[in-house]
Amino acid sequence: MSSYKALLQQREQLEQQIQQARKAELSEAVAKVRALVAEYDLTQEDVFPAAKAKATRQTVAPKYRDPATGATWTGRGKPPKWIDGKERAQFEIK
Numbered sequence: 001m002s003s004y005k006a007l008l009q010q011r012e013q014l015e016q017q018i019q020q021a022r023k024a025e026l027s028e029a030v031a032k033v034r035a036l037v038a039e040y041d042l043t044q045e046d047v048f049p050a051a052k053a054k055a056t057r058q059t060v061a062p063k064y065r066d067p068a069t070g071a072t073w074t075g076r077g078k079p080p081k082w083i084d085g086k087e088r089a090q091f092e093i094k
Contacts, residue, residue: 064091065093068082072093
């Protein structure tokens with residue numbers, strides 16, 4: 001059975017080896033990716049299309065307005081207290 005100190009030393013050596021292997025493999029992976037991007041003339045949108053979709057998020061225009069306070073509501077989600085249970089036609093923004 002190994003001693004505690006010997007095991008800690010082994011762990012430290014293994015962590016160093018892991019870091020070195022990770023750096024080497026990451027540099028290889030980055031080189032491959034750069035080569036593919038250059039070969040196919042790829043853009044960021046080609047590789048990461050979801051990033052563009054998140055950036056173009058649009059807001060919804062309000063459909064209802066409280067005449068007493070001027071508060072608005074889009075008609076989505078839980079209705080605010082000033083319109084809850086009432087006829088919505090009277091609050092519509094025209």
